[in-house]
Amino acid sequence: MHFPVVLQSMPEEDLLSRLNLAGDPVTNMRSNEQKDESGPALRKIESGRESRPSSQTARATLALREMLVQGQLRPGEKIREVPLSAELKISRIPLHLALERLANEGFLEVLPKRGFRVQRFSVEDIQDAIELRGVLEGAAARMAAERPPDPRILGTMQELSQEILKLIRRSRMTIDVFTRYIELNAEFHAALLDLAGSRMLRRAVERACSLPFASPSAFLKRQYISTDLRELFLISADQHCAIVDAIANRQGMRAENIAREHARVARRNFEDALRHREPIDGMAGAKLVSL
Numbered sequence: 001m002h003f004p005v006v007l008q009s010m011p012e013e014d015l016l017s018r019l020n021l022a023g024d025p026v027t028n029m030r031s032n033e034q035k036d037e038s039g040p041a042l043r044k045i046e047s048g049r050e051s052r053p054s055s056q057t058a059r060a061t062l063a064l065r066e067m068l069v070q071g072q073l074r075p076g077e078k079i080r081e082v083p084l085s086a087e088l089k090i091s092r093i094p095l096h097l098a099l100e101r102l103a104n105e106g107f108l109e110v111l112p113k114r115g116f117r118v119q120r121f122s123v124e125d126i127q128d129a130i131e132l133r134g135v136l137e138g139a140a141a142r143m144a145a146e147r148p149p150d151p152r153i154l155g156t157m158q159e160l161s162q163e164i165l166k167l168i169r170r171s172r173m174t175i176d177v178f179t180r181y182i183e184l185n186a187e188f189h190a191a192l193l194d195l196a197g198s199r200m201l202r203r204a205v206e207r208a209c210s211l212p213f214a215s216p217s218a219f220l221k222r223q224y225i226s227t228d229l230r231e232l233f234l235i236s237a238d239q240h241c242a243i244v245d246a247i248a249n250r251q252g253m254r255a256e257n258i259a260r261e262h263a264r265v266a267r268r269n270f271e272d273a274l275r276h277r278e279p280i281d282g283m284a285g286a287k288l289v290s291l
Helices: 013-023 026-036 051-068 079-089 091-105 123-146 149-168 175-198 200-210 220-225 231-248 252-275
Strands: 106-110 116-118
Touching: 051 079, 051 091, 079 091, 091 106, 091 116, 123 175, 123 200, 123 231, 123 252, 149 175, 149 231, 175 200, 175 231, 231 252
Parallel strands: none
Antiparallel strands: 106 116
């Protein structure tokens, strides 16, 4: 099944810079909590405004995660806490807690004696992360189908799936349409977790998706740019509708299988890039990956 897509003409440099603003919903969701008018990737944390250690730790975690994703801290690099503390203008204890949190998320490696090192990810790590997200979201879809449904959340998922389907059936896949698709896609996956109603599963999914290349939108930018892969948008949209239909009809196994297959669209996208020896610089967190 194929649908025609015509990209709105714009300079390639401008197109790529605007695409980078779309980014990853998980990373953006966290980054938005600390946005200010300063603009640079690394935002200084002023301890005078936020004196509580818990607040300082949260803000330090956001800033450090952004530094890692943007490649300001390189794979294999040992974290030097004293200069980093001075650079971020935050005390050592909240900084150390933030580093422990990022180690728990998988961004950092805890050294045997003391300290942290930036984690280095392989192709197999990316494939496994995508597969793990599929397993977890498959479990969420099955739980949503087997547990007493929440009509409000199910209705929201139905509306989102239909809006996504209408959006990608347009004849022109402009940058604005693509950005809107990313927003709706993130909302759909969040609603799936809401409908599953499992706090434990939510924690597991959020931890898996904390690695930027494991999130539902990690490879969408390449899908947008590549002519050969644009039909994957329609495949994904059809899968959204099928997941909702299976949940509504209390078909747990079917919902789980479709959700797991849905995650494999990202893996197919990534493996296609490797097969054609394309750079993955545009992928969120690409600077942490060793090919």
